[in-house]
Amino acid sequence: MAAASLIFITGGVRSGKSSFAEKIAVEYAKENGGQLNYLATGVASDPEMRERIVKHQNDRESGKSRWRTIEQSQTIGESAAYFNKEDIILIDCVTTLLNNELFSYNQEWDDCFLAHVMETIITGINKIRDRAKVLIVVSNEVFYESIAENNLVFFYSRILGKIHQQLVKDANQAFLVEAGIPINMKGVR
Amino acid sequence: MHFITGGAFNGKRAWVKGNYGISGTWLSAYQGHHLITDSNQIESNLLILEGIELWLKDLTKSQDSYNCREIWNSFMNDWLFWEKAEFNRRLVVIGTDTTKGIVPMEKENRLWRDVTGWAYQDLAAKADRVDIIWYGLNQTIKKTGDGKL
Numbered sequence: 001m002a003a004a005s006l007i008f009i010t011g012g013v014r015s016g017k018s019s020f021a022e023k024i025a026v027e028y029a030k031e032n033g034g035q036l037n038y039l040a041t042g043v044a045s046d047p048e049m050r051e052r053i054v055k056h057q058n059d060r061e062s063g064k065s066r067w068r069t070i071e072q073s074q075t076i077g078e079s080a081a082y083f084n085k086e087d088i089i090l091i092d093c094v095t096t097l098l099n100n101e102l103f104s105y106n107q108e109w110d111d112c113f114l115a116h117v118m119e120t121i122i123t124g125i126n127k128i129r130d131r132a133k134v135l136i137v138v139s140n141e142v143f144y145e146s147i148a149e150n151n152l153v154f155f156y157s158r159i160l161g162k163i164h165q166q167l168v169k170d171a172n173q174a175f176l177v178e179a180g181i182p183i184n185m186k187g188v189r
Numbered sequence: 190m191h192f193i194t195g196g197a198f199n200g201k202r203a204w205v206k207g208n209y210g211i212s213g214t215w216l217s218a219y220q221g222h223h224l225i226t227d228s229n230q231i232e233s234n235l236l237i238l239e240g241i242e243l244w245l246k247d248l249t250k251s252q253d254s255y256n257c258r259e260i261w262n263s264f265m266n267d268w269l270f271w272e273k274a275e276f277n278r279r280l281v282v283i284g285t286d287t288t289k290g291i292v293p294m295e296k297e298n299r300l301w302r303d304v305t306g307w308a309y310q311d312l313a314a315k316a317d318r319v320d321i322i323w324y325g326l327n328q329t330i331k332k333t334g335d336g337k338l
Contacts, residue, residue: 145290
């Protein structure tokens with residue numbers, strides 16, 4: 001079976017990337033059928049985070065479309081078993097997933113660990129894609145200020161950059177959302 | 190001159206290698222190379238200057254913003270002169286975009302960021318081609334008639 005469509009979406013904080021991702025998922029479901037799935041990666045670590053999660057949940061539930069929510073904060077590949085070829089899946093967002101993988105263990109960030117984390121995320125995404133109809137992956141742009149070398153932010157940005165490069169390469173379509181406006185960077189919408 | 194910019198870790202180097210090949214002279218500030226000003230030291234027809242924001246940072250340590258810009262532009266003018274002296278020569282300049290974050294707390298970092306922004310404007314004005322690299326994909330935002338690649 002051919003791999004399902006992979007759609008990659010990024011943008012800055014509050015750029016409207018999540019709304020756009022949900023919109024294209026709903027549009028796709030309307031046109032082609034299929035079950036909408038939300039793969040929730042967030043861990044409610046503080047009240048503000050909990051509020052954000054609830055806001056996103058309400059937004060999805062208040063719409064006409066029915067979303068199924070599946071919670072998987074780490075090793076997302078394990079959730080592949082829940083899906084079948086009728087599923088449209090939204091993952092929002094890669095940075096949360098990366099944080100969960102990086103900060104859950106008291107592990108030193110050596111090259112070996114970072115390579116393992118990247119592998120877990122990329123193969124996890126591919127596993128889900130292989131089972132589904134459409135997989136939409138949302139992430140965050142964080143690469144536009146000066147970064148001091150060899151600190152935590154440097155390694156974090158480097159691994160996130162590598163993940164984004166791989167996802168754009170694998171994706172059928174890629175979008176950059178600027179101030180609510182999606183810019184089609186790859187593939188035809 | 191081909192100016193290439195984009196955020197950090199977006200695959201700028203890989204894109205340049207993919208489009209220009211691996212031959213040519215690479216001067217990389219990330220590898221600790223200095224920006225040489227003597228074109229007699231360059232034997233290939235392709236010169237790539239990578240990580241120019243770090244060379245600009247060095248300039249800001251001893252110069253004010255006006256002088257940084259002047260000195261940088263005179264370096265670039267020399268290399269543009271070198272490029273134009275032979276038909277097959279090509280100058281490729283790669284600079285990471287560091288200008289879209291919040292205003293830095295420290296005065297020296299604000300200066301560095303300002304100088305970087307101005308230097309990129311000047312480079313883009315002189316370049317015959319400018320590309321922004323976004324996770325390995327390029328977007329050409331300027332291309333004049335004599336743009337070779």
